[in-house]
Amino acid sequence: xxxxxxxxxxxxxxxxxxxxxxxxxxxxxRSVSWYQQTPGQGLQFLFEYFSETxxxxxxxxxxxxxxxxxxxxxEMNVSTLELGDSALYLCASSLSGxxxxxxxxxxxxxxxx
Amino acid sequence: GDSVTQMEGxxxxxxxxxxxxxxxxxxxxxxxxxxxxxxxxxxxQLLLKATxxxxxxxxxxxxxxxxxxxxxxxxxxxxxxxxxxxxxxxxLSDIRTGRRALTFGSGTRxxxxx
Numbered sequence: 001x002x003x004x005x006x007x008x009x010x011x012x013x014x015x016x017x018x019x020x021x022x023x024x025x026x027x028x029x030r031s032v033s034w035y036q037q038t039p040g041q042g043l044q045f046l047f048e049y050f051s052e053t054x055x056x057x058x059x060x061x062x063x064x065x066x067x068x069x070x071x072x073x074x075e076m077n078v079s080t081l082e083l084g085d086s087a088l089y090l091c092a093s094s095l096s097g098x099x100x101x102x103x104x105x106x107x108x109x110x111x112x113x
Numbered sequence: 114g115d116s117v118t119q120m121e122g123x124x125x126x127x128x129x130x131x132x133x134x135x136x137x138x139x140x141x142x143x144x145x146x147x148x149x150x151x152x153x154x155x156x157x158q159l160l161l162k163a164t165x166x167x168x169x170x171x172x173x174x175x176x177x178x179x180x181x182x183x184x185x186x187x188x189x190x191x192x193x194x195x196x197x198x199x200x201x202x203x204x205l206s207d208i209r210t211g212r213r214a215l216t217f218g219s220g221t222r223x224x225x226x227x
Contacts, residue, residue: 001224004156031213033213042217042218042219042220043202043204043215043220045214045215045216045218048214055213056213056214058214060218080211082194090156090157092157097127097213099145099147099206099208099213099214100213102156102159103159104149104156105156106154106155106156107155107156109141
Protein backbone atom coordinates (compact mmCIF):
# COMPACT_ATOMS: atom_id res chain seq x y z
CA UNK A 1 0.00 0.00 0.00
CA UNK A 2 1.47 3.36 -1.00
CA UNK A 3 2.26 5.80 1.80
CA UNK A 4 1.37 9.45 2.16
CA UNK A 5 2.78 11.45 -0.73
CA UNK A 6 3.44 15.17 -0.82
CA UNK A 7 4.25 17.35 -3.78
CA UNK A 8 6.36 19.17 -4.48
CA UNK A 9 9.17 18.07 -2.16
CA UNK A 10 11.03 21.36 -2.42
CA UNK A 11 9.87 24.83 -3.27
CA UNK A 12 11.46 28.27 -3.43
CA UNK A 13 9.28 31.37 -3.44
CA UNK A 14 9.73 35.07 -2.80
CA UNK A 15 7.99 37.26 -0.26
CA UNK A 16 4.48 38.27 -1.24
CA UNK A 17 3.87 35.29 -3.49
CA UNK A 18 1.43 32.52 -2.73
CA UNK A 19 2.01 28.78 -2.71
CA UNK A 20 -0.07 25.62 -2.88
CA UNK A 21 1.11 22.32 -1.44
CA UNK A 22 -0.52 18.97 -2.14
CA UNK A 23 -0.98 15.86 -0.06
CA UNK A 24 -2.30 12.47 -1.18
CA UNK A 25 -3.28 10.29 1.79
CA UNK A 26 -3.02 6.54 2.08
CA UNK A 27 -5.80 4.85 0.14
CA UNK A 28 -8.93 4.63 2.28
CA UNK A 29 -7.83 7.30 4.74
CA ARG A 30 -10.34 10.12 5.07
CA SER A 31 -8.60 12.39 7.57
CA VAL A 32 -5.71 14.64 6.57
CA SER A 33 -3.79 16.89 8.97
CA TRP A 34 -1.13 19.49 8.26
CA TYR A 35 1.77 20.54 10.47
CA GLN A 36 4.46 23.18 10.13
CA GLN A 37 7.98 22.38 11.33
CA THR A 38 10.50 25.15 11.93
CA PRO A 39 13.72 25.25 13.98
CA GLY A 40 12.35 28.01 16.18
CA GLN A 41 8.75 26.93 16.80
CA GLY A 42 9.09 23.19 16.33
CA LEU A 43 6.11 21.20 15.09
CA GLN A 44 2.82 23.06 15.12
CA PHE A 45 -0.61 21.90 14.06
CA LEU A 46 -2.20 23.82 11.19
CA PHE A 47 -5.53 22.11 10.48
CA GLU A 48 -7.32 18.81 9.97
CA TYR A 49 -9.79 17.84 7.29
CA PHE A 50 -12.24 14.98 7.24
CA SER A 51 -14.67 14.23 4.42
CA GLU A 52 -13.98 17.61 2.80
CA THR A 53 -14.71 19.52 6.03
CA UNK A 54 -12.24 21.33 8.26
CA UNK A 55 -12.69 19.82 11.73
CA UNK A 56 -9.83 21.37 13.65
CA UNK A 57 -7.69 24.43 13.24
CA UNK A 58 -4.48 25.56 14.90
CA UNK A 59 -3.39 29.10 15.75
CA UNK A 60 -2.22 30.34 12.40
CA UNK A 61 -3.23 33.52 10.56
CA UNK A 62 -5.84 33.47 7.85
CA UNK A 63 -3.11 33.48 5.18
CA UNK A 64 -2.93 29.74 5.79
CA UNK A 65 -5.85 27.85 4.33
CA UNK A 66 -6.62 24.40 3.10
CA UNK A 67 -9.16 22.20 1.47
CA UNK A 68 -9.91 18.56 0.90
CA UNK A 69 -11.34 16.98 -2.21
CA UNK A 70 -13.82 14.15 -2.55
CA UNK A 71 -10.97 11.67 -3.11
CA UNK A 72 -9.46 12.79 0.25
CA UNK A 73 -6.51 14.52 -1.38
CA UNK A 74 -5.76 17.78 0.37
CA GLU A 75 -4.11 21.04 -0.51
CA MET A 76 -2.89 23.84 1.69
CA ASN A 77 -2.37 27.36 0.49
CA VAL A 78 -0.29 30.15 1.95
CA SER A 79 -0.91 33.61 0.57
CA THR A 80 1.30 36.69 0.84
CA LEU A 81 4.33 34.67 1.87
CA GLU A 82 6.61 35.96 4.62
CA LEU A 83 10.19 34.96 5.37
CA GLY A 84 8.97 33.25 8.54
CA ASP A 85 6.86 30.85 6.49
CA SER A 86 10.02 29.01 5.48
CA ALA A 87 9.50 25.58 6.95
CA LEU A 88 8.95 21.90 6.40
CA TYR A 89 5.23 21.29 5.91
CA LEU A 90 4.14 17.82 6.92
CA CYS A 91 0.93 16.10 6.01
CA ALA A 92 -0.47 13.13 7.92
CA SER A 93 -3.39 10.86 7.15
CA SER A 94 -5.50 8.45 9.16
CA LEU A 95 -8.67 6.47 8.68
CA SER A 96 -10.94 8.76 10.66
CA GLY A 97 -8.74 11.13 12.64
CA UNK A 98 -7.49 8.45 14.98
CA UNK A 99 -4.08 9.80 15.96
CA UNK A 100 -2.94 6.33 16.99
CA UNK A 101 -3.00 5.19 13.37
CA UNK A 102 -1.74 8.37 11.77
CA UNK A 103 0.95 8.23 9.08
CA UNK A 104 3.12 11.14 8.03
CA UNK A 105 4.39 12.03 4.58
CA UNK A 106 7.98 13.11 3.83
CA UNK A 107 7.06 16.79 3.81
CA UNK A 108 7.43 19.75 1.49
CA UNK A 109 10.33 22.04 2.27
CA UNK A 110 9.42 25.65 1.49
CA UNK A 111 12.04 28.38 1.34
CA UNK A 112 10.84 31.98 1.15
CA UNK A 113 13.42 34.51 -0.06
CA GLY B 114 -3.08 24.49 27.38
CA ASP B 115 -1.40 21.19 26.76
CA SER B 116 2.40 21.12 26.48
CA VAL B 117 5.31 18.70 26.21
CA THR B 118 8.82 19.28 27.50
CA GLN B 119 11.78 17.24 26.30
CA MET B 120 15.41 17.23 27.34
CA GLU B 121 17.70 19.37 25.26
CA GLY B 122 19.93 17.69 22.73
CA UNK B 123 22.01 16.63 21.11
CA UNK B 124 22.53 13.42 23.01
CA UNK B 125 25.75 11.73 21.91
CA UNK B 126 26.29 8.08 22.80
CA UNK B 127 28.59 5.27 21.80
CA UNK B 128 27.15 2.20 20.17
CA UNK B 129 25.61 -0.27 22.67
CA UNK B 130 25.17 2.44 25.34
CA UNK B 131 21.94 2.84 27.30
CA UNK B 132 19.60 5.59 26.14
CA UNK B 133 17.16 7.71 28.12
CA UNK B 134 15.36 10.72 26.66
CA UNK B 135 13.22 12.51 29.21
CA UNK B 136 9.73 13.73 28.42
CA UNK B 137 7.21 15.37 30.73
CA UNK B 138 3.80 16.72 29.85
CA UNK B 139 1.08 19.06 31.02
CA UNK B 140 -2.49 18.28 30.08
CA UNK B 141 -5.90 19.05 31.47
CA UNK B 142 -7.41 15.73 30.48
CA UNK B 143 -6.15 12.19 30.08
CA UNK B 144 -3.95 12.29 27.01
CA UNK B 145 -2.52 9.58 24.86
CA UNK B 146 1.26 9.77 24.62
CA UNK B 147 3.51 9.09 21.65
CA UNK B 148 7.12 8.95 20.61
CA UNK B 149 7.91 9.78 17.00
CA UNK B 150 11.25 9.49 15.20
CA UNK B 151 12.47 11.59 12.29
CA UNK B 152 15.40 10.37 10.22
CA UNK B 153 17.35 12.89 8.12
CA UNK B 154 15.35 14.12 5.15
CA UNK B 155 12.23 12.17 6.10
CA UNK B 156 8.88 12.72 7.74
CA UNK B 157 7.82 11.46 11.14
CA GLN B 158 7.38 7.80 12.00
CA LEU B 159 5.39 6.61 14.99
CA LEU B 160 7.80 4.72 17.25
CA LEU B 161 5.50 3.77 20.12
CA LYS B 162 2.45 4.89 22.04
CA ALA B 163 0.56 4.52 25.31
CA THR B 164 -3.05 5.44 25.86
CA UNK B 165 -3.53 5.21 29.62
CA UNK B 166 -1.63 5.36 32.88
CA UNK B 167 0.90 2.56 33.51
CA UNK B 168 0.74 1.42 29.87
CA UNK B 169 4.12 0.55 28.41
CA UNK B 170 4.71 1.16 24.72
CA UNK B 171 7.49 -0.72 22.99
CA UNK B 172 8.92 -1.12 19.51
CA UNK B 173 12.32 -1.96 17.98
CA UNK B 174 13.92 -2.23 21.43
CA UNK B 175 12.60 1.17 22.57
CA UNK B 176 10.27 1.41 25.56
CA UNK B 177 8.35 4.12 27.39
CA UNK B 178 5.95 3.90 30.33
CA UNK B 179 3.04 6.29 30.88
CA UNK B 180 3.55 7.65 34.40
CA UNK B 181 0.56 9.72 35.45
CA UNK B 182 1.90 10.46 38.93
CA UNK B 183 5.02 12.13 37.50
CA UNK B 184 3.39 13.20 34.19
CA UNK B 185 6.26 11.59 32.33
CA UNK B 186 6.85 9.34 29.32
CA UNK B 187 10.60 8.80 29.16
CA UNK B 188 12.04 6.92 26.18
CA UNK B 189 14.60 4.17 26.87
CA UNK B 190 16.64 1.68 24.91
CA UNK B 191 19.08 -0.76 26.38
CA UNK B 192 21.65 -0.80 23.58
CA UNK B 193 21.65 1.86 20.84
CA UNK B 194 22.96 1.38 17.32
CA UNK B 195 24.38 3.85 14.82
CA UNK B 196 21.15 3.42 12.83
CA UNK B 197 19.19 4.92 15.78
CA UNK B 198 20.72 8.33 15.07
CA UNK B 199 17.73 10.59 14.45
CA UNK B 200 15.55 13.23 16.09
CA UNK B 201 13.02 11.93 18.62
CA UNK B 202 9.78 13.77 19.41
CA UNK B 203 7.51 13.20 22.36
CA UNK B 204 3.89 14.13 21.72
CA LEU B 205 0.45 14.00 23.27
CA SER B 206 -3.13 14.16 22.16
CA ASP B 207 -6.35 14.48 24.06
CA ILE B 208 -9.23 13.70 21.78
CA ARG B 209 -11.64 14.20 24.67
CA THR B 210 -11.01 17.93 24.32
CA GLY B 211 -12.36 17.62 20.78
CA ARG B 212 -9.05 18.54 19.22
CA ARG B 213 -7.69 15.83 16.93
CA ALA B 214 -4.15 17.17 16.88
CA LEU B 215 -0.77 16.28 18.28
CA THR B 216 1.13 18.60 20.61
CA PHE B 217 4.84 17.98 20.17
CA GLY B 218 7.90 18.56 22.27
CA SER B 219 10.86 20.37 20.75
CA GLY B 220 12.65 17.18 19.76
CA THR B 221 15.89 15.59 20.92
CA ARG B 222 18.63 14.80 18.46
CA UNK B 223 20.42 11.51 19.12
CA UNK B 224 23.86 10.87 17.66
CA UNK B 225 25.28 7.38 18.06
CA UNK B 226 28.97 6.94 17.35
CA UNK B 227 30.52 3.62 16.30
